[in-house]
Amino acid sequence: MKLSGTFTTQASPAQLARLSTEPRQLEQVTSLRDVAVDAHGHIRAIFTAATPLGAIPLTTTIATDRADESSSRVLVRGTRGQHRVDVTLEISYQPTATATQVSWHADVRLGGTGASVAQRVAHDIARNAIDGVLQQAAGQHLTLT
Amino acid sequence: MxxxxxxxxxxxxxxxxxxxxxxxxxxxxxFGDDTPIAHLGHVVFVRSPYAHARILDIDVSAAESLPGYLGCLLPDEVDVLTDGFMELQPAPADAEVDKCLAAGGKVRFVGEPVVAVAGTSRQAARDVAATVVVDYEPLPHVVDARRAVEPEAPQVHDEIGSNVAWDGVYDWGDIDAALKSADHVIEVDELHFHRFSSTPLECSVVTVSYDAGIDTFNLIGGCAMPQITTLMMAAAMRHPAEKIRIVSKDFGGSFGVKIGMYVPATAVALLSRKLGRPMRWTETRTEHHWMGGHGNERWFHNVKMAVTSEGRVLGLSYDALDDVGAYTRYEPLGAVIWTQVANACYQLQHLKVHYRSIYTNKGPVHPNRGYSRLQHMWLVERMMDIAAHRLGFDPVQFRLQNYVQPEQYPYETVNGCVYDSGNLPLSLEKALDLIEYDDARRLQRESAGTGKRIGIGIGSTLDSGTNNFGQARLINQFLPFSGNxxxxxxxxxxxxxxxxxxxxxxxxxxxxxxxxxxxxxxxxxxxxxxxxxxxxxxxxxxxxxxxxxxxxxxxxxxxxxxxxxxxxxxxxxxxxxxxxxxxxxxxxxxxxxxxxxxxxxxxxxxxxxxxxxxxxxxxxxxxxxxxxxxxxxxxxxxAPFEIPDLERKRGNLTLTYASQIHACVLEIDEETGEVKILRYGMVDDCGTPINPMIIQGQVHGATVHGISAALFEHFAYDDDGQLLAANFYDYHAATALDLPSLRYDSVVSPSPFTPIGAKGMGEGGGAPLHAIAAAIQDAVGGDGGVVLESFNPPERILGLLNGGTESTVRVLR
Amino acid sequence: MTQPQDEMLPISVTVDGRLETGQVSSRTLLVHWLRDDLDKRGPKIGCDTGNCGACTIRWDGLLVKSCMVLAAQADDTRVETAASLAHDDGSLNDLQACFKEHHGLQCGYCTSGMLMTATDLLESGEEITEHSVRRGLKGNICRCTGYENIVRAVRAAAGHDVEKPHGAAEEVAS
Structure with a gap:
């Protein structure tokens, strides 16, 4: 499943590029808790996705594959029970006169029960979840495009 | 008598x-879930969402605070409490370790159970399962048997050294000489028989009450093979078989696939003993589609058929890759079961098959209605049909001429099986009458140019029954089985x-x-x-x-x-x-x-x-x-059997051969590729009937399983190793509206070998898969492609109408 | 999952003519309440997704799949399962007798749902034809019979003269 989104933020590209490796910044995101760094230097957190069936907290690993001031590539793996979500996230940062435009493209793969009936509702859930985390993490001065 | x-x-x-x-x-x-039991706990399995992964950590701590949590069973405990289930294959693949929860620290298919949790109610157990976190390290996986045999392929079982569960050559007669001397040789690079299952409407249910006072496990639930199940569980749990009792009551379908019951039943038994109360596992539809047993998926390569100028088929040869999924379970018996019908319905003299059973990161296969024979018979029927079309023989006459003839019974096949009785020409004649063959041909002519194409197809099959279990020795000479x-x-x-x-x-x-x-x-x-x-x-x-x-x-x-x-x-x-x-x-x-x-x-x-x-x-x-x-x-x-000749791979492997000859008329919409079955006729011959109504009902059921498999049902996996049909939305089991009314007739050829002349029946031999493939071919005609797949959904039909398989099907002479 | 504190709700439902009361969680499905709390064996579970129809019941006269209804929604309503179909003396009703005569069941797991759907169809006033029966039954999956004999049984119950099972002509009186 390929998803994408765009928003603008007051955060600078340099700040944005550090996002996925900064536990303290990620802690500010309401859908993330218990944020920590594991032995491999990856972020571990509980991410709670809001779904029509209720809140599902996924144990999540966030690995930054590559990050600079123009773009990042982040691998996210979430699992709970027999659900699994793997996301490869490409984020690019485009400075504008007053802010930064963030564009993201995600390749989302569902596994286990999530790949069965849940695939019918997963599109919107995943899109909102990714966009929500990125926007919140990027800071509070957000202007939706 | x-x-x-x-x-x-x-x-x-x-x-x-x-x-x-x-x-x-x-x-x-x-039925399984109906039995009221006091103080019942419910079991839910937490299953792998990965096709192949190492288990790094299992965390059930969040469960402990939940109301209704009773306890859990982890792979480490299973490792201590049980030995691996018995394996049928010889070395080196006997190194496979199969347990009731993922063994060896990794998971090998999506849906493999990793943790079993128990709660005081269904809801509590589900809530508990949802809190379990398993940390996985994904491993490369393989979901295509053709790729699984490549040298660099990921290994499903590290300890075996390859993905080959069984490898053997059957060589009866002299096919090389026949191919050299025959007037005609047809060669096809690849044919594929797809994955599906009869998917019984009642999923598996196992209730186990462990009676500590007498150290006995009491099981309730539909069990299609009670003593083999007992033996598998007894050996794995190191528990006397006579202290395991299995009771089946009403039973909502098996069709073979529930033979794998011993795997989850062992986990339920262990939990019942551990937690000191009766436990029930009620399988969900998704679980059933993941692990409840798929039919064998088979690839046929280098298929060659030798035919004389008069249209006599001498024999054929092929290489088979049988995709058994991640665990062998009842396999690799499929590697020999197909030889019960080596000749299919025909007077073949030569047959050579190189057969390999291949592990992949997919759900395990179990015997499924027509087990292992329908794949071979589909191949033979498909080749008969391709040969007739390509060599210009009338498909009806071509079959009639090559059928085993009524006066030839008892008929000995290339591998020493004895076809007991039958009348295939009469059965075909009746089947053609059922579909009003001449009138159907007229309809077909009239449909030309209307955007609809009509095709007529025949499926000739046998339903071999009453196994000689001595055939197990043909796949592993050390197996202590024979007779029945x-x-x-x-x-x-x-x-x-x-x-x-x-x-x-x-x-x-x-x-x-x-x-x-x-x-x-x-x-x-x-x-x-x-x-x-x-x-x-x-x-x-x-x-x-x-x-x-x-x-x-x-x-x-x-x-x-x-x-x-x-x-x-x-x-x-x-x-x-x-x-x-x-x-x-x-x-x-x-x-x-x-x-x-x-x-x-x-x-x-x-x-x-x-x-x-x-x-x-x-x-x-x-x-x-x-x-x-x-x-x-x-x-x-x-059943009067002897141990087969292991050297020559010969012997009488089944006692009876019921036959099923089907004929169908279908219509293809050229624009959408949709198939509509216009007429469907089935002629059954299972010897002396005991209750004709029940026989007819079995024929109806097997027919619709086959029609549905041919057109709607497919356990496809995506590249990620996810099953794409893990529910009844994505796995379309035919409904009443999808089907034509069925026309039935019978022939009675009593078996000379059985107590009252009856033959086993009910599996049916997959005749609709053969008949529909042939009818699609007939509709597509000479300018289109060749039907090389057993599953033909509309998109594939459109492909056939556009041709494109020429290069893989050749008439050498 | 963080454990939702289930709200427990009292319900009273007339099931097969008898008033039943209970306490159900807000997420309990009607089919589970009928089966687990009342030991009603008519509704069966074959799919969990509303496809198979084995759990079909009538709910205030409306044909529904009881896995698609919350138990709490059924408060103060009337539910009929297949257990209500037979005559008071235990003998089969016409439709059930036709299923038996035409061998419209094998394992029996889909049967209760089929009977409920067929009952509803026969009472709907819709013209009964082979096609309308097939269309009416398309929400009920059967994996044993191939539907042929079920369709014949329903048509026979509607008074059609349908083909008898093989060998029935020689049937002996029993």
């Missing part, structure tokens, strides 16, 4: 309404009522009715007067090791056993009556609930009196009679 052995043949062979029906129609049946038996028990209660039970565990085949019919005839009663045990119970001594309902055998083995058992009871009744009535046992006949002296009906003893004397007044009997009779007849039926 012969029909003369029955007191009358009032009931046997007749369409009699089923004894099972009233309770089922009144919602008074008792079934058990049966008939007894007379204290008031003269008659009770019967067999080892066959019915899941819709009407065993209670057919057993009652034959026993009624032998005892001079009516079927209504015979009390038939529902399901089975391993504590009742009616089972043998091979007991169960699989491999189209009940009409031979189950009925054979109950006839033998009834004969013993008849003898005891005769002994008692003779001594009371002052006659010889041979003079006693049974009629209308009485034992009476032949030719002197005034001298009669009601069954109630016979029972009363034996049970309560044995002093009325001569000591030698009282010492002998207990009014229990327990017997086995033994």
């Amino acid at each position: 012969t029909m003369q052995d029955t007191a009358t043949s009032t009931w046997t062979g007749k369409t009699v309404p089923r004894k099972e029906d009233d309770r089922l129609l009144k919602a008074q049946g008792e 038996t079934e058990g049966g028990l008939v007894r007379m209660g204290v008031d003269g009522s008659v009770y019967t039970v067999t080892g066959g565990v019915a899941f819709g085949q009407g065993h209670e009715t057919t057993v009652a019919q034959v026993v009624a005839d032998m005892l001079g009663l009516t079927p209504d007067e015979i009390i038939t045990h529902r399901g089975s119970d391993s504590a009742l001594s009616a089972q043998t090791g091979f007991s169960g309902s699989y491999a189209s055998q009940f009409a031979v083995t189950g009925i054979g056993a109950i006839l033998n058992a009834t004969r013993k009871l008849v003898r005891e009744i005769q002994l008692v009556a003779a001594s009371i009535l002052g006659a010889t046992p041979e003079e006693i006949v049974l009629e209308g609930g009485h034992a009476l002296v032949l030719g002197d009906p005034e001298r009669a003893l009601p069954f109630a009196a016979v029972a009363g004397i034996v049970h309560f007044s044995p002093a009325d009997l001569p000591a030698e009679v009282a010492d002998e009779v207990g009014l229990v007849g327990r017997a086995v039926y033994r």
Whole structure:
């Protein structure tokens, strides 16, 4: 499943590029808790996705594959029970006169029960979840495009 | 026995309404999840969402604070408490370790159970399962058997050293010489038989109550093969088989696939013992599609068929890759089971097959209706059809000419199997009558240019029944199996009522009715007067090791056993009556609930009196009679088999060969690729019928499984190893609206080898898959592609209409 | 999952003519309440997704799949399962008798749902034809019979003269 989104933020590209490796910044995101760094230097957190069936907290690993001031590539793996979500996230940062435009493209793969009936509702859930985390993490001065 | 052995043949062979029906129609049946059990805990498995991954950590700590949490079972505990399930394959693949939870620290298919959790209710157990976090490290996976045999492919079982579970060559006759000398040789690079399953409507349910006082596991739930299940569990749990009891009640379908029950049942048993209360696992539809057993998926490569200029097929050769999924379970028996029908319906003289069973990161295959034979017969039928089309023979005449002919029975196949009886030409003739063949050809001509194309197809198949388990030695010479038996028990209660039970565990085949019919005839009663045990119970001594309902055998083995058992009871009744009535046992006949002296009906003893004397007044009997009779007849039926010749891979592998010849007329919409079946005819020949209505019902059911498999059902996996049809939305089991009305006829060719001339039946041989593929080919015609897949959804039909398979199908001569 | 504190709700439902009361969680499905709390064996579970129809019941006269209804929604309503179909003396009703005569069931797992759907169809006033029966039954999956004999049984119950099971012509009186 390929998803994408765009928003603008007051955060600078340099700040944005550090996002996925900064536990303290990620802690500010309401859908993330218990944020920590594991032995491999990856972020571990509980991410709670809001779904029509209720809140599902996924144990999540966030690995930054590559990050600079123009773009990042982040691998996210979430699992709970027999659900699994793997996301490869490409984020690019485009400075504008007053802010930064963030564009993201995600390749989302569902596994286990999530790949069965849940695939019918997963599109919107995943899109909102990714966009929500990125926007919140990027800071509070957000202007939706 | 012969029909003369029955007191009358009032009931046997007749369409009699089923004894099972009233309770089922009144919602008074008792299926797996219906049985009320006090203090019941519920089990839920947490399963792998990865096709292949290492298990790094399992965290169940969040469960402990949940209301209703009872406990869990982890792979580490299973490692200590059980040995790996027995494997059938020889070295090196016998190094496979298969346990009730993921073994060896990794998962090998999506849906593999990793943790079993228990709660006080279904809801509690599900909530608990949702809190379990398993940390996985994904590993490269392989979901295509063709790629799995490449040198660098990921290894499903590291300890084996390859993904090959079994590898062997069957070579009968001299196909190389035949291919060299034949007038025509057809060659096809690749054909594919897809994955599907009969997907019974009732998923598996296992309830286990561990009785600590007597250290015994009591299992309740539909179990198609009770003693093999017991043996597998007993060996794995290091627990005496006689301290495992399996009870089946009403049973919502197996069609073979529930033979894998021992795997989850072991986990449920361990949890019941660990937590000290009865436990039930009720499989969900998604779980069933993941692990409940798929039919064998098979690739056929380098297929070559030799044909004479007169249209006589000499033989064929091919290489098979059989995709068995992540665990062998009942496999690699499929590697030999297909050879029961090596010749299919034809007078082949030469056959060479290089067969390999291949592990992939997919759900395990289990025997599924038509197990392993339908794949081979589909290939042969497809090649017959391709040859006819390519060489310009009429497909009907071509088949008729090559069929085993009625006067050739008993017919010995290339590998020493003996086809017992049949009349294939008459069956085909009747099948063509059912679809009004000439009229269908007229319709076909008239459809030209209308945007609809009409095709006519034939599916010729055999339903081999009553296995010689000695064939297992052909895949592993050390397996201690041979022959076949079934058990049966008939007894007379204290008031003269008659009770019967067999080892066959019915899941819709009407065993209670057919057993009652034959026993009624032998005892001079009516079927209504015979009390038939529902399901089975391993504590009742009616089972043998091979007991169960699989491999189209009940009409031979189950009925054979109950006839033998009834004969013993008849003898005891005769002994008692003779001594009371002052006659010889041979003079006693049974009629209308009485034992009476032949030719002197005034001298009669009601069954109630016979029972009363034996049970309560044995002093009325001569000591030698009282010492002998207990009014229990327990017997086995033994199928007459010898161990096959392992060197030459020859021998008689099954006792009976029912045949199914199908013919269909279908219409293809050129724009959408949709297929509509216009007419469908089935002709069955399963020897002497016991209950024609039940036979017809089995034929209907097998037909629709095949039609649905050919057009709608596919257990496809994506590149990530996810099953794309893990529910009934994505796995479309045909509905009433998808189907035409079915036209049925029969031929009766009694088997010379069985107790009453009946043959096992019910699996059906997958004839619709063959007939539909042939009909699609017929509709597509010479300018389109060649049907090389058993599954033909609309997108594939559109591809066929556009051609494109020319390069892979060649007429060499 | 963080454990939702289930709200427990009292319900009273007339099931097969008898008033039943209970306490159900807000997420309990009607089919589970009928089966687990009341031991009603008519509704069966074959799919969990509303596809198979084995759990079909009538709910205030409306044909529904009881896995698609919350138990709490059923408060103060009337539910009929297949257990209500037979005559008071235990004998089969016409439709059930036709299923038996035409061998419209094998394992019996889909049967209760089929009977409920067929009952509803026969009472709907819709013209009964082979096609309308097939369309009416398309929400009920059967994996044993191939539907042929079910369709015949329903048509027979509507008074159609349908083909009898093979061998029935020679049927003996029982």
